[in-house]
Structures are given as structure tokens and as C-alpha cells.
Amino acid sequence: MTAVTDAPPAPAMSHREVMRALSGLLMVLFAAMVSSTVVSVALPQIVGDLGGTQSQYTWVVTATLLASTASTPIWGKLADLFDKKRLLQIAIAIFALASLACGLVENTGQLIALRAVQGLGMGALQVLVQVIIGAMVSPKERGRYNGYLGAVMAVSTVGGPLLGGAITDTDWLGWEWCFFLAVPITVVAFFMLQRTLHLAESKKPDTKIDYLGASLIAAGVSLLLLWVTFVGNDFDWISWQTALMVAGSVILLGGAVVVETKVREPVVPLHVIKRRDPALAVVASLAVGMAMFGGAVFLGQYFQIARGYSPTEAGLLTIPMMFGVMVSSTIAGRLVSKTGRVKPYILTGALVLTGGFTMLATIDHTTSLVFMGVGMFLVGTGVGMAMQNLVLVVQNSVPLRELGAASGAIAFFRSLGGTIGVSVLGAVLANQVADKIASGLAALGIDTSGSLGGSTLDLDAMPAPVAEVVRASYGDATGHLFMISACIAAAGFIAALFLTPVKLRETVDMVEEIVEEIAVGEETVLGAK
Known part of the structure; x- marks a missing residue:
């Protein structure tokens, strides 16, 4: 692998050159994202x-999540x-080989281990695609290309479960093709x-990797994610397990903060994310991630359990949401590139997101599908x-040499927000459902001291x-x-309100004049190393 150093801004790539490279990048991103959603139905x-x-079922999911999220900032x-190109090719090789091996496993233990390796590749591909696009085009022009990213994310989210259902229902393919699909x-x-x-890229012979900081971050985040994944199910929110895991995460991540303030090449540049705009963007991204992933993940369960639809039908019923992502990301991206302004679209998006969740907050098991759509x-x-x-807000605030670390940081917080959202909302759903089932069965004169209706989701096996x-x-x-998702989205809107209404720069790398816009008293991004 070739080390690199600060280089003068590269000549801007033409739209045709960018689109040719973007085709391969979008294929990689689609494969990485669909590999997660296609398996969900077949698991x-x-x-x-x-x-x-x-x-073991839980660990098949958790292993990928841990590896992907914890490794993203690294x-x-x-x-x-x-x-960057060599690094992306290495990540592609890791992901492809792990995907192939997952389809050849003979037991669940092997699958869990290989899903962790696959998660390393998934995390790398998702962040490296954004970093490379950032290295090819300026933040102002990046908006139009981000629309393509949004479309790929939407298609992979909707298409994954549909592909997974089709593959598992086809005798001559089998579930192995849920993993083989990504390889070609x-x-x-x-x-x-x-x-x-x-x-x-230019060579940098004296590159030093922050191994200690990377290890502390990976360990601290992994322990935190393990707690988020299992709390509320395997042990209570207030328990000795919670105290031990949370305290361990705080100690490890606190040590990482100390290390990151002292080393020459920190994994997470604290002087970047503590600035006003990047910090607010991280908070807003955390809220959007919690609201989006935490709320939307339960739509499939709602359609299948509460409304009685099949997994494939449930996937089709979520198309309005993904259609909204495709249309808005494409249109907003082009408007951002045209105007150079990004704050109005973030504010509008957070407000619309809050309104959408507020509408969905009124649903029950008989709500009109048109209203839900x-x-x-x-x-x-x-x-x-x-x-x-x-992501553009953060990328616009850093020079090219810090683009990867900044992009990895916001991707990490978005993923972490989604994980926390799923866990918290899952716990709320479990408690609400348990209380409502107990009340409903009591009204029917059925003894609720047992587990009838509460321990299984096999509704066909239950009395009508x-x-x-x-x-x-x-x-x-x-x-x-x-x-709850609406409240979280509203918090993201409030954070976005305080973003500086800056105009996105038109150069790939940061120039001296832009440094003056960085908050007074903070370490400048072009300061001495």
C-alpha cells in the first residue's frame, strides 16, 4: 500500500470522467448495502x-454490525x-472473499466469524466510496453525485429483502446465493x-499509524454496541451487566480521547469534530440515523404481524419511503450543486422527516395504507x-488530507445512532406489546400468567x-x-438550525481563505503537524 502526503489540488475531473468512475463506485456501494438487507429475510x-x-441467530447479525461500525473511523x-484507490481495492477483495466464504459455510459458528470479516469490508466500502467521491469533486459539485448515492441506498434497501425472498423461495438457487450475489x-x-x-496521490515516507488510538476506539465502540444490542433482551437496562459494559466503554473511549489529542495522525481528528458546524452535523446525523433506522426497521414487522402481509408484500409496501429517498436526494443534490447552499435543504429535510414520523405516530392496526404511504x-x-x-457539511470544513477521517467519523455516528435507535425503540415496542397483549387476553378471560401470545410470533398456531x-x-x-422517532428527528432539526449558512467551496481541497471561516481560538486545519 502506498502512503500519501499533502498534495497540491489535482486538476478537476470532467463530468464524463467522474461518471465513469462513479459507475464502479456505485456498484461497490450497492453490493455492500444489499448484502445486509438481502440476508435479513433469509436468515x-x-x-x-x-x-x-x-x-447464534443474533450473533450472525451482531458480528457484522460490530465489525462494520467499529472499523468505520479507522x-x-x-x-x-x-x-485511496489501492485501499478500496483491498476492501473489495476482503468483502468479496468473505461473501464467497459465507455461502460455503458448514455451521453457524463459521458463518458468524465470516460475517465479521464481511462486516469489515462493508464498513470500508461504505466510507471509502464517500471519501473517493470527495477527492474527485468539490463540495459544491458533490451534491449532484450524492443524489446517485441516495438512489442506490434506496434501491438496495427495498430490493434486498425482495431479492432475499425470491432467492430463498427458489429451490434451484438456495440461500447460499444471498451471499454469492455480491461476488460478481x-x-x-x-x-x-x-x-x-x-x-x-503523493508519497509520504514517514507515515505513522495510531495503533493505540485505533485499538481503544474499536474496543470501546464494540463493547458499547454489544451493550446496545443485548440490553433489554438478555439483561435489564439497570443491571450489573449494564454497569460493567457502560463503564468499560467509557474508560476505553476516554482513553482514546486522551490518545487522539496527543498523537500526530489521530484516527478521529478531534480538532475537526469539535468545531461548530461539524459538531452540529454529527448531532443532526446521529438524530437522523436514530430516527430513520430505528423507526423504519419496524415497518416490516408492522406490515407482517399487525397487518398479515408476507415478507415480500411487506417489502413492497415500504416502496413509498424509498421512492421519497430517491426523488428528494436527487433533486436536493442538484439544487445544492446549483446554489452552493446546503443548510436550507438540511432544515427542510429534518422538518419533513419530523412531519412524516408525526403522521405515522397516529397509526394502529387498521390505518389506511394510503395514509401510511x-x-x-x-x-x-x-x-x-x-x-x-x-456529510457535505463536514467534508466542506476539512482539507483533503483530513477528508477520510472526517467522513469516517460522521458515518460512524450515523451508524451508531441507528443501532441505538433500533435497541431503544425495540425495548419500548416489547414493553408496549407485552402490556397490550396482557390487557387484551385478560379482556377475553384468558389467564395471562403464562406465555400465550407473548413468546411466539407464529400467529397461525394461535386460536383466532x-x-x-x-x-x-x-x-x-x-x-x-x-x-419517539418524531421527537428525535425534531432534535436533529434544532441542531441543524444552528449550522452556519456557509456556501460550499468550489475546489476539491481547502484554500487559505477558507481557513478564516473556522471558529476563532480553535486549532486550524492547516496548522502545523
Whole structure:
């Protein structure tokens, strides 16, 4: 791998050159994102065929999440230190080989280990694509290309479960193809990028990697994510396990902060994210991630349990939300490139997101699908306008040499917000459902001291009156989740209000004049190393 140093701004790539390279980058991003969603539908059959347990089922998901989220800031920093194209190709190789191996496993233990390796590749691909686009085009022009990213994210989110259902329902394919699917896509993208991606890099022989900081961050984040994943299910929120894991995370991450303030090449540049605009963008991105992933993940469960639709039908019913993401990210991206202004679209997106979740907060198990479609479209529109533009705010505030670390940081916080959102809202849903089922069964004169209706989601095996109570309980409880999501989205809107209404720069790298816009008293991004 080739180390790099600060280089003079490279000549701007033409739109045709950018689009040729972007084709390969979008293929890579699609493969990385769809590999997660395509497996979600097939996972019960996969674990069943491999003879896995419920605990192992959870770990198949958790292993990928841990590896991907914990490694994101590290991959971002490596992109600042080494040849970005070579780094991306290494990540593609890791992801493709791990995906191939996942389809060849013989037991669940092997699958868990290989899913962790696949997660490393997934995290790398998702952040490196954004870093490389940032190295090719200026923040102002980046808006139009971010629209393509939003469209790919939407298609992979909707198409993944549909592909997963089709693959598992097809006898001559089998669930192995949920993993094999990504391999040819990434291989083609690898060779496309070899021909079309040309970035200016200069050698830096004295590069020093912050191994201690990277280790502390990975360990602290992993322990925090483990707590977020299992709290409320395997142990209580107030318990010795919570105290031990939270305290351990605080100690490890506190040590990481100390290290990052002292080393020459920090994994997470604290002097960047503590500035006003990057800090606010991180807070807003955390809120959008919590609201979007935490709220939307339960829509599939709502459609299947509360409304009785199949997994494939449930995926199709979420299309309004993903259509909103595609349309708004594309239109907002082009307007950002035209005007150079990003704050108005972030504010509008956060406001629309809050409104969409407020609509969904009123649903129950009989709500009109048209009403829900409008609410989901608003949610998708808000996400499409805000999410990628928040990345632009951070990227606009750093020079090219810190682009990777800054991009990795905001991607990390967005992913962390989504994970926390899923865990917190999942716990709220479980408590709401338990109370509503108990009340409903008591009204039917059924003894609620047992686990009837509470320990299984196999509604077909339940007596019709009990199944109806369970359906109604899930449908009525889901609205509470979206009310919480609306409050979180509103917090993101408040954070976005305080963003500086700056105009995006038209150069790939930062020039001296822009440094004057950085807050007085803080370390400048062009300061001495």
C-alpha cells in the first residue's frame, strides 16, 4: 500500500470522467448495502439449515454490525494516509472473499466469524466510496453525485429483502446465493475502477499509524454496541451487566480521547469534530440515523404481524419511503450543486422527516395504507434531503488530507445512532406489546400468567381470538415508536438550525481563505503537524 502526503489540488475531473468512475463506485456501494438487507429475510432459513440456536441467530447479525461500525473511523483515517484507490481495492477483495466464504459455510459458528470479516469490508466500502467521491469533486459539485448515492441506498434497501425472498423461495438457487450475489458485482466493479479511477496521490515516507488510538476506539465502540444490542433482551437496562459494559466503554473511549489529542495522525481528528458546524452535523446525523433506522426497521414487522402481509408484500409496501429517498436526494443534490447552499435543504429535510414520523405516530392496526404511504414518503423525503447533505457539511470544513477521517467519523455516528435507535425503540415496542397483549387476553378471560401470545410470533398456531389480540397489540404499539422517532428527528432539526449558512467551496481541497471561516481560538486545519 502506498502512503500519501499533502498534495497540491489535482486538476478537476470532467463530468464524463467522474461518471465513469462513479459507475464502479456505485456498484461497490450497492453490493455492500444489499448484502445486509438481502440476508435479513433469509436468515431464519439459513440458521435453521445450519442447526443454529437463537443466540447464534443474533450473533450472525451482531458480528457484522460490530465489525462494520467499529472499523468505520479507522478505514476513514487510513484513506487519509494511504492510496485511496489501492485501499478500496483491498476492501473489495476482503468483502468479496468473505461473501464467497459465507455461502460455503458448514455451521453457524463459521458463518458468524465470516460475517465479521464481511462486516469489515462493508464498513470500508461504505466510507471509502464517500471519501473517493470527495477527492474527485468539490463540495459544491458533490451534491449532484450524492443524489446517485441516495438512489442506490434506496434501491438496495427495498430490493434486498425482495431479492432475499425470491432467492430463498427458489429451490434451484438456495440461500447460499444471498451471499454469492455480491461476488460478481464486486469483481466487475474492481476491474472497472482499475480502468476508470485515477486519483492524484503523493508519497509520504514517514507515515505513522495510531495503533493505540485505533485499538481503544474499536474496543470501546464494540463493547458499547454489544451493550446496545443485548440490553433489554438478555439483561435489564439497570443491571450489573449494564454497569460493567457502560463503564468499560467509557474508560476505553476516554482513553482514546486522551490518545487522539496527543498523537500526530489521530484516527478521529478531534480538532475537526469539535468545531461548530461539524459538531452540529454529527448531532443532526446521529438524530437522523436514530430516527430513520430505528423507526423504519419496524415497518416490516408492522406490515407482517399487525397487518398479515408476507415478507415480500411487506417489502413492497415500504416502496413509498424509498421512492421519497430517491426523488428528494436527487433533486436536493442538484439544487445544492446549483446554489452552493446546503443548510436550507438540511432544515427542510429534518422538518419533513419530523412531519412524516408525526403522521405515522397516529397509526394502529387498521390505518389506511394510503395514509401510511404518505407518511412513509415524507419520511423518505426528509432522509434523502438531510442525510447526505450532513456529510457535505463536514467534508466542506476539512482539507483533503483530513477528508477520510472526517467522513469516517460522521458515518460512524450515523451508524451508531441507528443501532441505538433500533435497541431503544425495540425495548419500548416489547414493553408496549407485552402490556397490550396482557390487557387484551385478560379482556377475553384468558389467564395471562403464562406465555400465550407473548413468546411466539407464529400467529397461525394461535386460536383466532388470541391471534387478533396479538395483531392489534403490535399495530397499536408501533405508533408509539414513531412518536419517539418524531421527537428525535425534531432534535436533529434544532441542531441543524444552528449550522452556519456557509456556501460550499468550489475546489476539491481547502484554500487559505477558507481557513478564516473556522471558529476563532480553535486549532486550524492547516496548522502545523
